[in-house]
Amino acid sequence: MTDSATAKQDRPALGSAGDAPTFWGRLVGWGPYRLLMQLATASPRRQFLILMIFPVLWVLTQHLGPMLYMIRVSLTDAYPVAPGVEQSFTLEHYAKFFTNSIFWQPFFRTLTFAATFTFCTLIITYPVAYFLARHVSRRNQMRFLLLLLIPFWVGEIVRTYAIMILLGNTGAVNLALQTLGLVDRPIPFMYTSFSMGMGIVYLTALYMLLPLYSALEKLPQSMNEAAADLGAGAWTRFRRISLPLTIEGISSGCTLVFLISTGFYATPVLLGGPSTTVFAETIAGFFHVAGDEWPTGAAFATIMFMAALVITFAFQKLMNALRKGEAK
Amino acid sequence: MTDPTPLVRIDGLSKHFGDTVALENLTLDIPQGQFVTFLGPSGCGKSTTLRILGGFERPTTGRVLLDGEDVTNQPPEKRQVNMVFQDYALFPHMTVAQNISFGLELKGMGRDAIRRRSSEIMAFLELEDFGARYPLQLSGGQRQRVALARALAPDPALLLLDEPLGALDAKLRGQVQQELKSIQRRTDKTFFFVTHDQEEALTMSDRIIVMNKGRMEQDGTPEELYFRPASRFVAEFLGETNLLTGRMRGTEGGQIVMDWQGTTLRGKAPRSLPGEGQPVSASVRLEKLDFHAQRPETGNAVQGRVVAKTFLGSRMALQIAVGDQAEAMLKAYVDVDTSERVGSDPVWIGWDPDHMAVLND
Amino acid sequence: MNDRPELFRGNRILLGCIYWAFVLYVFVPLILMVLMGFKDSRFIGFPIRSWTLDWYVGVFANTEVLSTFGYSIAIAVLSTLISVFVGTWIAVLLESRKFTGRPVIFGLTVLPALVPGIISAIAFRIYARWLGIEPGMGAIIWSHAVHNVPFVVLVVMARLSTLPKSQMEAARDLGADPLVAFVRITLPYLVPAILGASIFCLLLSFDDFVRSFFLGGYEPTLPVLIFAMLRSGMSPEINAIATVALIMTAGIGIWAERFTRRMKKDT
Numbered sequence: 001m002t003d004s005a006t007a008k009q010d011r012p013a014l015g016s017a018g019d020a021p022t023f024w025g026r027l028v029g030w031g032p033y034r035l036l037m038q039l040a041t042a043s044p045r046r047q048f049l050i051l052m053i054f055p056v057l058w059v060l061t062q063h064l065g066p067m068l069y070m071i072r073v074s075l076t077d078a079y080p081v082a083p084g085v086e087q088s089f090t091l092e093h094y095a096k097f098f099t100n101s102i103f104w105q106p107f108f109r110t111l112t113f114a115a116t117f118t119f120c121t122l123i124i125t126y127p128v129a130y131f132l133a134r135h136v137s138r139r140n141q142m143r144f145l146l147l148l149l150i151p152f153w154v155g156e157i158v159r160t161y162a163i164m165i166l167l168g169n170t171g172a173v174n175l176a177l178q179t180l181g182l183v184d185r186p187i188p189f190m191y192t193s194f195s196m197g198m199g200i201v202y203l204t205a206l207y208m209l210l211p212l213y214s215a216l217e218k219l220p221q222s223m224n225e226a227a228a229d230l231g232a233g234a235w236t237r238f239r240r241i242s243l244p245l246t247i248e249g250i251s252s253g254c255t256l257v258f259l260i261s262t263g264f265y266a267t268p269v270l271l272g273g274p275s276t277t278v279f280a281e282t283i284a285g286f287f288h289v290a291g292d293e294w295p296t297g298a299a300f301a302t303i304m305f306m307a308a309l310v311i312t313f314a315f316q317k318l319m320n321a322l323r324k325g326e327a328k
Numbered sequence: 329m330t331d332p333t334p335l336v337r338i339d340g341l342s343k344h345f346g347d348t349v350a351l352e353n354l355t356l357d358i359p360q361g362q363f364v365t366f367l368g369p370s371g372c373g374k375s376t377t378l379r380i381l382g383g384f385e386r387p388t389t390g391r392v393l394l395d396g397e398d399v400t401n402q403p404p405e406k407r408q409v410n411m412v413f414q415d416y417a418l419f420p421h422m423t424v425a426q427n428i429s430f431g432l433e434l435k436g437m438g439r440d441a442i443r444r445r446s447s448e449i450m451a452f453l454e455l456e457d458f459g460a461r462y463p464l465q466l467s468g469g470q471r472q473r474v475a476l477a478r479a480l481a482p483d484p485a486l487l488l489l490d491e492p493l494g495a496l497d498a499k500l501r502g503q504v505q506q507e508l509k510s511i512q513r514r515t516d517k518t519f520f521f522v523t524h525d526q527e528e529a530l531t532m533s534d535r536i537i538v539m540n541k542g543r544m545e546q547d548g549t550p551e552e553l554y555f556r557p558a559s560r561f562v563a564e565f566l567g568e569t570n571l572l573t574g575r576m577r578g579t580e581g582g583q584i585v586m587d588w589q590g591t592t593l594r595g596k597a598p599r600s601l602p603g604e605g606q607p608v609s610a611s612v613r614l615e616k617l618d619f620h621a622q623r624p625e626t627g628n629a630v631q632g633r634v635v636a637k638t639f640l641g642s643r644m645a646l647q648i649a650v651g652d653q654a655e656a657m658l659k660a661y662v663d664v665d666t667s668e669r670v671g672s673d674p675v676w677i678g679w680d681p682d683h684m685a686v687l688n689d
Numbered sequence: 690m691n692d693r694p695e696l697f698r699g700n701r702i703l704l705g706c707i708y709w710a711f712v713l714y715v716f717v718p719l720i721l722m723v724l725m726g727f728k729d730s731r732f733i734g735f736p737i738r739s740w741t742l743d744w745y746v747g748v749f750a751n752t753e754v755l756s757t758f759g760y761s762i763a764i765a766v767l768s769t770l771i772s773v774f775v776g777t778w779i780a781v782l783l784e785s786r787k788f789t790g791r792p793v794i795f796g797l798t799v800l801p802a803l804v805p806g807i808i809s810a811i812a813f814r815i816y817a818r819w820l821g822i823e824p825g826m827g828a829i830i831w832s833h834a835v836h837n838v839p840f841v842v843l844v845v846m847a848r849l850s851t852l853p854k855s856q857m858e859a860a861r862d863l864g865a866d867p868l869v870a871f872v873r874i875t876l877p878y879l880v881p882a883i884l885g886a887s888i889f890c891l892l893l894s895f896d897d898f899v900r901s902f903f904l905g906g907y908e909p910t911l912p913v914l915i916f917a918m919l920r921s922g923m924s925p926e927i928n929a930i931a932t933v934a935l936i937m938t939a940g941i942g943i944w945a946e947r948f949t950r951r952m953k954k955d956t
Contacts, residue, residue: 019438024869029436037866041403044386047867048785055779059797062835066812067804073815080818128711131704144708146946151715153942155896157912158931161919162718165725165928170734172721202718205711234700256803263805266898266916280807287814287903294815301811308805384858404861417859421877430873431863482863 074299093299110279114261117200125209133216152206160267163199191273199271208253215249251319255312333396335360341390343376350376352542363512365521365529368539374522382411410479411488416471418463425459431482453477489521505531526566538562556685563611576608584686593628595684609687616683617660624678726928733923744929761911765894768833772890776841784849802839810903825906833894841886848882881952888945
């Protein structure tokens with residue numbers, strides 16, 4: 001039936017010699033291609049299936065696969081498997097974490113650091129985002145934002161190094177303090193939780209700034225004016241109008257920054273010291289030595305991922321509850 | 329089926345989106361060369377029909393036959409049907425000439441033939457000077473013509489037009505209506521036009537199909553629909569009308585006899601007759617009412633008094649109170665001279681029974 | 690009523706100060722780092738008393754460093770090509786219509802962007818071993834490609850959602866099958882988004898440390914090289930290398946920002 005339909009479509013120019021169809025005309029008229037398309041588009045259902053199959057396979061094998069396989073490896077006694085040896089199921093790697101308190105310290109340190117740094121980032125970037133969204137003309141907003149974007153195109157390691165130079169014993173901050181006569185000898189900023197926090201906030205500020213900015217930008221200016229007209233002071237306006245209406249931006253920014261902060265490896269290694277070892281370094285440790293520690297590393301990574309997920313999930317729930325509470 | 333095969337046969341078409349019925353059992357033949365308009369409010373099923381004809385939706389039940397061949401399950405690219413979209417859907421990254429050539433290329437036409445055909449169609453629609461321009465550089469009316477040229481270029485058997493005048497301003501719209509009609513005449517193509525604008529439908533169409541809630545209300549020429557609406561919906565949807573609700577008395581010589589405000593009126597019969605004594609309504613167009621000093625000899629007549637006059641430029645609109653206590657109101661369009669003749673004294677208002685359509689509710 | 694604009698202005702000045710302080714905070718460390726690369730001494734620290742270009746001469750004379758640049762760029766380009774191809778396909782699927790399981794597919798799509806860096810690197814390391822991918826260029830390209838797909842999907846989806854449905858329908862109506870319609874209509878429309886996403890992927894890949902570190906072989910990428918050099922002590926040579934990398938990335942970023950904005954204005 002379909003054949004007769006195509007036959008009916010007149011193709012007047014095909015006969016005239018030397019008048020070649022365009023590339024697209026030749027392609028859709030080319031037998032094998034037509035057959036292929038006919039098979040592929042036989043029904044909307046089949047067409048959709050063909051569109052769907054590759055993305056679904058990709059996200060399952062490439063996005064979900066590595067995470068699932070990591071969990072699987074964390075439950076085996078040895079990986080990579082030596083030839084001829086049976087791999088068997090075990091929970092010993094998880095037991096190792098829960099029975100050895102030496103691992104707890106870096107674990108909880110990572111979570112508290114990440115939470116603290118996330119909070120610091122929020123406090124620092126909120127006024128910046130507020131200024132950009134509310135006090136800068138629309139035409140200039142993009143320019144002001146771009147100015148902040150530039151440093152963030154620069155990589156993690158280079159920016160970490162910049163912080164090292166800033167905070168070193170002979171760094172710019174100490175030089176300034178000494179020149180001003182505020183201190184006699186350099187303050188040892190480096191290799192402390194302060195230098196690490198400085199570095200991590202420096203690295204993650206943009207991921208907080210952008211969600212906050214887009215949430216604030218959506219608020220109509222008239223709301224603030226209406227509130228002011230009703231006699232609300234600056235602080236009240238902020239607390240009763242801007243803050244509740246940007247909770248969504250705050251929550252997604254914080255989630256993003258928290259997850260990124262827990263995952264840093266190079267920055268704590270370079271900026272931190274023995275007293276600030278984070279869990280990322282513990283996990284990495286299992287991969288630097290012989291391969292038979294891999295399952296332990298996988299188990300620890302899984303524990304951390306689960307912890308990060310639970311915390312962000314709880315946080316989002318809390319934020320939602322807060323928003324609903326404010327709405328009442 | 330001894331008739332020659334119609335160009336389009338729509339056979340028992342229904343479309344359901346979940347629980348909502350967009351189209352219910354539509355059956356219709358369209359012969360070659362007709363300007364057919366689907367008219368109705370939004371959600372009446374007119375666009376669904378159009379999209380099924382174009383191949384963008386598949387019906388829940390029913391078939392579409394194009395030139396005798398079942399195309400119900402054919403994708404749009406296989407059909408000899410082209411469409412002018414409501415937003416024109418011109419390709420912004422292609423020039424006018426490239427837009428027009430797009431369909432020709434995919435028909436496998438040669439480069440020279442494409443050039444010939446596209447300049448032919450551009451000349452036909454007076455677009456020669458715009459070939460190298462991009463759609464964004466054109467005015468609304470020009471874009472509309474490009475969309476038409478693009479759809480006509482591949483020489484479709486059926487052209488679908490989805491409210492293509494909606495985006496134009498009122499002044500331009502009138503001009504484009506004339507143009508469209510003349511293009512349709514000159515190309516002798518079958519146009520399937522969808523609109524919610526009754527004026528547009530009345531000006532351009534050979535045939536109008538009024539849709540309501542997924543069903544066909546009436547199918548006929550603009551004159552038939554206007555002067556002999558089959559239902560209250562059609563009467564009210566097309567132009568302004570006087571709706572007279574009375575009581576059925578019976579039939580007499582092919583005419584319906586009804587009582588209205590103590591007067592006996594005669595009108596044209598609908599397809600199905602209401603029972604005797606049943607309430608019945610009838611429609612008389614505003615411009616069909618005549619004014620007389622004496623009761624006219626033939627036809628329907630009632631006595632009333634003009635209570636308000638509104639100047640409308642080329643004509644006057646009169647409000648007439650019928651009966652002693654102004655039990656009913658009628659509206660009439662008259663020319664300015666007549667309106668000056670009619671004072672506030674009681675007058676006789678008459679009309680031809682042929683101009684009063686008794687309605688199926 | 691008169692004191693209220695005053696009140697707004699007071700806020701404005703205070704917030705403006707905070708903004709400019711923040712600008713200083715993000716720029717000053719980088720500026721200092723760049724300056725240090727011109728210091729005529731092996732010793733990193735202030736004050737800088739004399740200046741030199743020797744460190745830069747050294748960088749451009751060092752074939753090992755130059756080949757590291759090339760290696761990083763090659764990885765960035767190849768992984769970007771994969772990310773863009775896959776990401777665009779996923780975006781087209783997610784924007785095509787509503788279907789059961791769409792939220793699940795979307796969730797899985799953005800997953801790699803949400804997994805903390807170290808965990809993602811570990812997971813990729815183990816999975817690569819299972820797939821039989823040896824540590825090295827291939828493994829890095831693969832991990833970068835997977836990690837960057839979500840960003841492509843989000844950017845392309847945003848653009849795709851603004852393409853009127855009638856465009857594809859018009860193409861189909863004029864005889865294009867779905868594939869031809871996609872290549873000739875949808876793809877040209879997506880060009881600004883795809884370019885923007887590509888640049889973003891290039892930068893993400895070029896700057897990435899943790900995946901390159903755990904999936905790399907003997908040859909380091911640029912961030913891994915800088916990291917290794919830093920572990921054995923700071924030197925102005927590192928500043929020179931880092932400055933070259935900084936100029937490249939920031940330059941590409943600014944250029945892309947302006948370019949994509951101009952393209953969006955055109956269409």
